[in-house]
Amino acid sequence: MSRREDEAIKLLKKALKRAQKKGKPNEAYEIGMFVAEMYIYKGDVQKAWKCKCLAEEGVSDARPSLYKAIISLMGNKEEEALQHWKNFKETQNQTTPPGFEEDEFTELKNAVNLLKQDIDSATQ
Template structure:
């Protein structure tokens, strides 16, 4: 399992992790979504995934006030990260974390099964992780999967670790640290053989 060191301003992952992906024995996914997504639209490597999660902390620590802008019903990745994520961070920073969850939850419902659904669910998972709502983050991630996005594996690893699901967490850490653009998400329909 990876070794982490937490400092007041950094998170580092040692290179002691295994570099190969082992077999996985997860229970079947109960809610499956078939998404037709452009793989190139998602961050591919582990560094991008860590940056996305750590950006939440940067937003929370910043003194900048973010303004609410109009929210498109089906946002692009860029719109999700600039409009929805910034507004969710503003709400979280001002002690209105539940409102941030509601904003993202409502937006996810409105956009249905699309790329936008996934973009917003990942942001919601980030918010839930920072609020310490690991069980809700776990469910959110179970309901929204995409094999090519390293953030998914990272967030699953964090959430499973915090929920003391160590066998599952180890497998997700291995998937994340492998850091390849063709990482396989265990039990994902696209990777069943």
């Protein structure tokens, strides 16, 4: 939240287009994830939600569901966030031993609330 997020997003979007033109879908996906993350840090959850990488189905990466949970919490949609959190944990458990605990979601919720406060402070 250095107030240089817009600059970073512009650079990342250029890199994303280059990767797409070169036919490098994995690179494009990773860069797209960075763009979504930057929008989250910026507090622009609507633009973050629209990032193509978050809509891809069948991805073995747990981050899209995690980012969707964060975005939903930032938008005060707790039930939606909880479902994305569960999807995140299911995807994560495919590669690591299972261990879902309700406390983890509460910790995420608290961390997102702190992030929102930091974003609000930085943008005022």
